[in-house]
Amino acid sequence: MALLQPLTDLAEICYAHGMRHVVISPGSRSAALTLAFARHEGFKKHVVMDERSAGFIALGMAQQLKAPVILICTSGSAAYNYAPAVTEAFFQQISLLILTADRPLEWVHQLDGQTIYQTDIYGKHVKKSFAIPSDYTHQDARWMINRTVNEAAILTHSKPFGPVHINVPIREPFYPSEGEKISVSQAIRVVRKTESEAILSVETWHDLLNAWDDFDRILIAGGQHRSDERLNTALAKISEELDIPVLGDSLANQKGYPDFLTYQDVFLPHANTDNLRPDLLITYGLSFISKAFKQFLQKNPAIQHWHISEDSHLVDTFHSITHQIPVSAEYFFENLFEKIDYQLFVQGSDPENDSSYKALWKQNDAKSAAVLGQYLNNLSMLNDLTSVNLLINSLPDGAQLHIANSMPIRYVNALGNRVSRLEIFANRGTSGIDGCVSTAIGAAMITSKPVYLLVGDVAFLYDRNGLLIQPLPDNLKIFVLNNSGGNIFRMIDGPAALPELENYFETRHTFTAKRTSEDSHITYFEAGNMGSFQDVLPAFLQTDKISVLEVFTDPVENAKAWKGLKSYVGENW
Known part of the structure; x- marks a missing residue:
C-alpha cells in the first residue's frame, strides 16, 4: 500500500x-x-x-x-x-x-x-x-x-x-518520491444512502385543511429562497384562484405573476395595519430582510402560524409559530392547492376565506408602487438610491443580481417588483459584508447567465482578494457604490447623531476600486454625476469582459434621499 x-x-x-x-x-x-x-x-x-x-x-x-x-x-x-x-x-x-x-x-x-x-x-x-x-x-x-x-x-x-x-x-513524508505513481485502490467501498421525499399523511392533510377552513384572513410569506418555477406557479394559483395574498422579499424570488406582493417594506410603516393582521400565517424559506414586516407580524401575531421547513431547528422569527411542517415548499403548496381546489369542485362552492383581505394588501401594494415611482422621478441628483434604480431598470431579463449586505440589499428590497425580472442572491445567512465579491465570482464561474454584483465600497475592498484568481469569469460585472465609508450608519438613528460617526462607524476613506481593477486586468468605468453615469452605464453593460463600474456618491445626500423616501411615503399616504 x-x-x-x-x-x-x-x-x-x-x-x-x-x-x-x-x-x-x-x-x-x-x-x-x-x-x-x-x-x-x-x-x-x-x-x-x-x-x-x-x-x-x-x-x-x-x-x-x-x-x-x-x-x-x-x-x-x-x-x-x-x-x-x-x-x-x-x-x-x-x-x-x-x-x-x-x-x-x-x-x-x-x-x-x-x-x-x-x-x-x-x-x-x-x-x-x-x-x-x-x-x-x-x-x-x-x-x-x-x-x-x-x-x-x-x-x-x-x-x-x-x-x-x-x-x-498527515504525517511526513507527504510528498511522493520522484516517479511515484498515484492511483486509487482496486476496490474502494462506496456506501450509498437512498434518499426519500418527505410527504404528509392523509390524516395530517385532513387536519391542516380543516384548520384552513376555520380562518378568514390567510397570508403566505416567503423568506430567502432559490428561484423555483414550480413553487411560484403553485403560489400564483393559490393567490389568484383562492384569493390569498402572497408576498416575499426580493430574495424570495417570487416572480412572473402580477398578484405577488412586493412593496411591504415601503407601506407597512405607514399603512393601517389593524385590518392586515392574518388569522393564519404560512411562511417558508430562510431569513426575511424587511424589518417593517418582521415588526408588523411580531406586533400582530397570527392565531396560527405554519412554517414550511425541513430544517432541524425550530425557527420562530415572528414569535407566533404553532406548526412546523417538515416538507419542501414546492410539495406543500402544490398539494395544498390541489386538495383545496378538488374539495371546492366536489362541494360546488367558492373559497370561504375573506377575499377582501387580499384586496387590502393589493391596494397598499399598488399605492406604494405609485408613490415610490413619483419620488424616484423627482430625484435628479446621482445618489445611491437613484443609481441602483437606474442600474436595475437596465439589467437584462433573467440575469442574476448578487447583492452585498448593509445598504445595497435594503435599496433593492424597497424597489419591490422592479427586480422581479431578475434572479436575486445575497449572503443573508449571517448578513456579513465579507465574501460577497468572492461569492459572485464563484457563481459566475458556474453559470452561463450574466451575473451582476451590487456592492458597497467597504464590502468590495474587504473582499478584493477574491479578484486575485485567474482567469476571472467574463460574465461578471461589478457595480460599486463608493460613498467613502459605511453609509448605513448615517441611516440608523443611533450612530447618525453621534460625533464619532465618521471616524468610528462610517470609517471614512479615500480608496477606490480603480487600482484593484488594474491589478486584476478588469475593465474599469467610473461616474460622479448623473450625466457621466448615464454615459458610461451602456458601455459597462455591453462589454463582453469582466468589468467594474464605480459610482461616487455623497454620504450626506444618500442619507437625505433614503430618509426622504420614508418621509415622502408617509406624507402621501
Whole structure:
C-alpha cells in the first residue's frame, strides 16, 4: 500500500458521490490531499490563494450547482480563514465538504509551526465534524477512514443541506518520491444512502385543511429562497384562484405573476395595519430582510402560524409559530392547492376565506408602487438610491443580481417588483459584508447567465482578494457604490447623531476600486454625476469582459434621499 493511499482513495470516494468541483488553497501539509484531487481527471480544480476568499468562491459555486463543492487547505490559521464562509453556508443551507490538513494530534500545543486546535474548529456551524487517524497501517484505521468519508459525503447530499468537515492529520513524508505513481485502490467501498421525499399523511392533510377552513384572513410569506418555477406557479394559483395574498422579499424570488406582493417594506410603516393582521400565517424559506414586516407580524401575531421547513431547528422569527411542517415548499403548496381546489369542485362552492383581505394588501401594494415611482422621478441628483434604480431598470431579463449586505440589499428590497425580472442572491445567512465579491465570482464561474454584483465600497475592498484568481469569469460585472465609508450608519438613528460617526462607524476613506481593477486586468468605468453615469452605464453593460463600474456618491445626500423616501411615503399616504 502506498504511504498515503487512504487520502488518494478519499478523492475517488468523493467523485463516486457525485462531487466534481474542488477549490484548493496552496500549502505544504495539505500536499497529499491536493495531489489526490489534482491528479484525478474527474475533478475541475480551482486554485485560490486566500482561504477566506476560497471559502466564499466555493459557496457561490455550490449555490449554483445545487451540489457540494470540496475545499482543501493546509493546517493552522488557514483552516480558520474558512470560518466566515462555513457559517454563511450553514445558515444558507449550502453544501460544502471541507478538508483541512493538520499536524498529528500529539503535536498540538508543542510549539510546532502551523499547529492549532483543529478538531471541531467550526463548532456548531457544520452539520458534523469528523477526524480521521494519522496512521494508516492497521486495517481498522483504513476501514474507519473509508466509512468516515462515505458518511461525510452522504451528509452533504442530505437535507437540510450544509457544510461538513473532515480534519485530516498527515504525517511526513507527504510528498511522493520522484516517479511515484498515484492511483486509487482496486476496490474502494462506496456506501450509498437512498434518499426519500418527505410527504404528509392523509390524516395530517385532513387536519391542516380543516384548520384552513376555520380562518378568514390567510397570508403566505416567503423568506430567502432559490428561484423555483414550480413553487411560484403553485403560489400564483393559490393567490389568484383562492384569493390569498402572497408576498416575499426580493430574495424570495417570487416572480412572473402580477398578484405577488412586493412593496411591504415601503407601506407597512405607514399603512393601517389593524385590518392586515392574518388569522393564519404560512411562511417558508430562510431569513426575511424587511424589518417593517418582521415588526408588523411580531406586533400582530397570527392565531396560527405554519412554517414550511425541513430544517432541524425550530425557527420562530415572528414569535407566533404553532406548526412546523417538515416538507419542501414546492410539495406543500402544490398539494395544498390541489386538495383545496378538488374539495371546492366536489362541494360546488367558492373559497370561504375573506377575499377582501387580499384586496387590502393589493391596494397598499399598488399605492406604494405609485408613490415610490413619483419620488424616484423627482430625484435628479446621482445618489445611491437613484443609481441602483437606474442600474436595475437596465439589467437584462433573467440575469442574476448578487447583492452585498448593509445598504445595497435594503435599496433593492424597497424597489419591490422592479427586480422581479431578475434572479436575486445575497449572503443573508449571517448578513456579513465579507465574501460577497468572492461569492459572485464563484457563481459566475458556474453559470452561463450574466451575473451582476451590487456592492458597497467597504464590502468590495474587504473582499478584493477574491479578484486575485485567474482567469476571472467574463460574465461578471461589478457595480460599486463608493460613498467613502459605511453609509448605513448615517441611516440608523443611533450612530447618525453621534460625533464619532465618521471616524468610528462610517470609517471614512479615500480608496477606490480603480487600482484593484488594474491589478486584476478588469475593465474599469467610473461616474460622479448623473450625466457621466448615464454615459458610461451602456458601455459597462455591453462589454463582453469582466468589468467594474464605480459610482461616487455623497454620504450626506444618500442619507437625505433614503430618509426622504420614508418621509415622502408617509406624507402621501
